[in-house]
Amino acid sequence: MQALTTRVKEVDRKPMNFWERIYLPAVVKGMAITFSHMFKKRPTVRYPEQKRPFSPVFRGLHVLNRDEEGRERCTACGLCAVACPAEAITMEAAERKDGEEGLYREEKYAARYEINMLRCIFCGLCEEACPKDAIYLTETFTPANFARKNFIYGKPDLLIPNPKTEEAAFAEAKGLNN
Amino acid sequence: MTLLALNLDWAYLLGKLILIAIIISVSLVIAMYETYLERKVAAWLQDRIGPNRAGPFGIFQPLADGAKLFFKEEIIPNSSNKFLFILGPCLAMMTAMMTCAVIPWSSSLDFGHGPIPLQIADINIGILYIFGVVSLGVYGIMIGGWASNNKFSLLAAMRGASQVISYELAMGIAIISLIFVTGSLSLKDIVGQQIGHTWNIVYQPLGFLIFFICALAECNRAPFDLPEAESELNMGYHQEYSSMKLGFYLFSEYINMFISSVIMATLFFGGYDIPFVNTATMNPNLAAVLGLIALMAKVVVFIFVFMWIRWSLPRFRYDQLMNLGWKGLLPLALVNMVVTGGVVLWLHK
Ligand code: SF4
Numbered sequence A: 001m002q003a004l005t006t007r008v009k010e011v012d013r014k015p016m017n018f019w020e021r022i023y024l025p026a027v028v029k030g031m032a033i034t035f036s037h038m039f040k041k042r043p044t045v046r047y048p049e050q051k052r053p054f055s056p057v058f059r060g061l062h063v064l065n066r067d068e069e070g071r072e073r074c075t076a077c078g079l080c081a082v083a084c085p086a087e088a089i090t091m092e093a094a095e096r097k098d099g100e101e102g103l104y105r106e107e108k109y110a111a112r113y114e115i116n117m118l119r120c121i122f123c124g125l126c127e128e129a130c131p132k133d134a135i136y137l138t139e140t141f142t143p144a145n146f147a148r149k150n151f152i153y154g155k156p157d158l159l160i161p162n163p164k165t166e167e168a169a170f171a172e173a174k175g176l177n178n
Numbered sequence B: 001m002t003l004l005a006l007n008l009d010w011a012y013l014l015g016k017l018i019l020i021a022i023i024i025s026v027s028l029v030i031a032m033y034e035t036y037l038e039r040k041v042a043a044w045l046q047d048r049i050g051p052n053r054a055g056p057f058g059i060f061q062p063l064a065d066g067a068k069l070f071f072k073e074e075i076i077p078n079s080s081n082k083f084l085f086i087l088g089p090c091l092a093m094m095t096a097m098m099t100c101a102v103i104p105w106s107s108s109l110d111f112g113h114g115p116i117p118l119q120i121a122d123i124n125i126g127i128l129y130i131f132g133v134v135s136l137g138v139y140g141i142m143i144g145g146w147a148s149n150n151k152f153s154l155l156a157a158m159r160g161a162s163q164v165i166s167y168e169l170a171m172g173i174a175i176i177s178l179i180f181v182t183g184s185l186s187l188k189d190i191v192g193q194q195i196g197h198t199w200n201i202v203y204q205p206l207g208f209l210i211f212f213i214c215a216l217a218e219c220n221r222a223p224f225d226l227p228e229a230e231s232e233l234n235m236g237y238h239q240e241y242s243s244m245k246l247g248f249y250l251f252s253e254y255i256n257m258f259i260s261s262v263i264m265a266t267l268f269f270g271g272y273d274i275p276f277v278n279t280a281t282m283n284p285n286l287a288a289v290l291g292l293i294a295l296m297a298k299v300v301v302f303i304f305v306f307m308w309i310r311w312s313l314p315r316f317r318y319d320q321l322m323n324l325g326w327k328g329l330l331p332l333a334l335v336n337m338v339v340t341g342g343v344v345l346w347l348h349k
């Protein structure tokens, strides 16, 4: 029969010869191969002590950003929630009162803003959707926890520290220190 | 007083009891650390690191595993035969421990009251005893698999039984040719003959190879681990077992491995003989300790080879297993026996 491609390999169907039937040469060969692996370099990263740097495009845990004056940028427009394919984001909007100009940049802000980290697939679409540059995915990942409810991150977990009042914490959250 | 009147040698009895206690606890500890070594060797051969969290280099890992097994829920399936279900792992463990009785661990200690032999019982049919007890070991598997009332377990138990029976034959015949050479069934004599002379491996290389392969099969170690083939029989005969009963089965496998390594070292590699060192002129206590270390070193090498094989070779198919046993090893062992017998006769004429 004519071969359909040039890459055909004939399978050898000869009965096994004596050496193949007693398995031993093949066994020795296999064992030599595994033994040589005893001396190979181990690719293991010993995680808690050793950390591998993430790539700069790594999409990890979210932060809600503040502007230079320390005001929350989010205006509770809900575009991130709409964009989210996993429906992980919920929020409640509220109107900014007089005297709160130093806290919120826009007249409307998110009184409650929650991301369910168990639903989130870290696609980053919320970051893309946001017109106010308010939400970002950082290079850390969600730490383990014992209860499901603790994976619903609210505003206290998500908001970045205020660059005006908590400079050190802000710098750390931004990763400026290291 | 009446007991004393029995005129027993109480010191002798006490010494033996202490020796039994020591040997059993040492075998248990060794079996424990075999599990650690197994995981380490597996890791090394696969470019991994292995357990390294519990204590330095993970040396407390076996303790953690043991504690875990103890805290696991004890499950006895409703449809199982309760008595046999519990008897299975006990038998497996007991037969595994019983073999240590005839092994000469080292030459005798001497604290000035006459020699204290480091062997529980020097019976003149040591090899036969071991052989008998090892064959009993299959009952642990059989009973466990049968009592579980589970198809997979039963299949595995059947496989285990047929495998052990097939390989015992070749093993027995390999031992017969060894006995032709040594002329004695007592393990102590066999070691004694090898001390200062050539090891039996030189006279019986083929016999050793056959014995080694059969020992792998008897211990249900890969590539002969058909009774517990995870990928085809779930977990084989101990599928229904949990908690420490499972622990017993797993443990007995490791003890078996340890004991068969000791037996191979004793029969073919001079037991507690230290090559190129004459221990006869040394202080007997020092010689005994060194001998024990030498034996253990040989055993560790064997255990490593067992593990090395396990993590290198795939499992045999059932028909391949039977072919190898009946059409490969058995004829080979028979030829070996006839040739050895002939040569021994010819040399002694
Ligand atoms: S990263 Fe993706 S899944 Fe997660 S909250 Fe944003 S849009 Fe939703």
Ligand code: SF4
Pocket (backbone or CB within 6 Å): A073, A074, A075, A076, A077, A078, A079, A080, A081, A091, A110, A129, A130, A131, A132, A133, A134, A135
């Ligand atoms: S994070 Fe951005 S997109 Fe989401 S509600 Fe706030 S402003 Fe809108």
